[in-house]
Amino acid sequence: MNDKRCKVCDEVLPNSDSSFFVACKKCGTHNQVGSGSALSLACASSALILYVPANLLPFMSLEVYGNKNTSTIWEGIxxxxxxxxxxxxxxxxxASxxxxxxxxxxxxxxxxxxKTPGQEKFKTRLYNIVEAIGRWSMLDIFLLAVLVAIMKMGPWAHAEPGAGAWIFALVVIFTMIASAAFDPSTIWKNTYDKKS
Structure with missing residues (x-):
C-alpha cells in the first residue's frame, strides 16, 4: 500500500504529483508528500556555492577603543x-x-x-550522519549570541556584521531547507518498486 498518511491523524492523503505539501482534509495539517530530493539538491547546491564567499569575505568588523579590525571566519579562528x-x-x-x-x-x-538504485545502506548511514550533525546546529545560534553580546559592549566596542556574515546566514537557511526537504524514503523506493 503506497498511500501517504497524515502525520497527525493518520488520514489517507489525496495523491498529488504537482505539490510538495498537501493539506489533510480531516485535520488541516500540511504534510510533505513530494520526495523533495530536487528541492534538497537545489538548496544544497545553492548553499555550497554561497559557502565559498561566506568564508572568504569579511565576517565581522570590530572596533575597540578606535582600533578597527575586519576579519573572515578563518582569520577569527x-x-x-x-x-x-x-x-x-x-x-x-x-560550527562555522x-x-x-x-x-x-x-x-x-x-x-x-x-533516486539512483544501489548503496541504500550507505546512503541511509549518510542520512543518519546528517540527522546527528543537525543536533549540533545550535552551535551557530550560540555563535550569533556571542556576536550579539560583543555588539552590546556599549562605548568600549562597536561591531558590525560583514558581507560574509549575511552570506553565512543564507548558507545556514539553505542548509536547513535542504535537510528538511529531503525524504529518506526515496533512498529505498527503487528497492520496493522492484519487489512489487
Missing amino acids: VTLSQSGSWGIAIIVFL ILIPFAKLIILFYLGLSA
Whole structure:
C-alpha cells in the first residue's frame, strides 16, 4: 500500500504529483508528500556555492577603543588560537567551517543520488550522519549570541556584521531547507518498486 498518511491523524492523503505539501482534509495539517530530493539538491547546491564567499569575505568588523579590525571566519579562528583560546577556536572551526561543509557535501550527494538504485545502506548511514550533525546546529545560534553580546559592549566596542556574515546566514537557511526537504524514503523506493 503506497498511500501517504497524515502525520497527525493518520488520514489517507489525496495523491498529488504537482505539490510538495498537501493539506489533510480531516485535520488541516500540511504534510510533505513530494520526495523533495530536487528541492534538497537545489538548496544544497545553492548553499555550497554561497559557502565559498561566506568564508572568504569579511565576517565581522570590530572596533575597540578606535582600533578597527575586519576579519573572515578563518582569520577569527587563527586570532582566537594565537591568543590561547583554543576551546573557542575549535568550537568556531567546527560550527562555522567543518560541520556545515560536511553536511552540505552529504546533502548534495544524497539529493543527487537518492533516486539512483544501489548503496541504500550507505546512503541511509549518510542520512543518519546528517540527522546527528543537525543536533549540533545550535552551535551557530550560540555563535550569533556571542556576536550579539560583543555588539552590546556599549562605548568600549562597536561591531558590525560583514558581507560574509549575511552570506553565512543564507548558507545556514539553505542548509536547513535542504535537510528538511529531503525524504529518506526515496533512498529505498527503487528497492520496493522492484519487489512489487
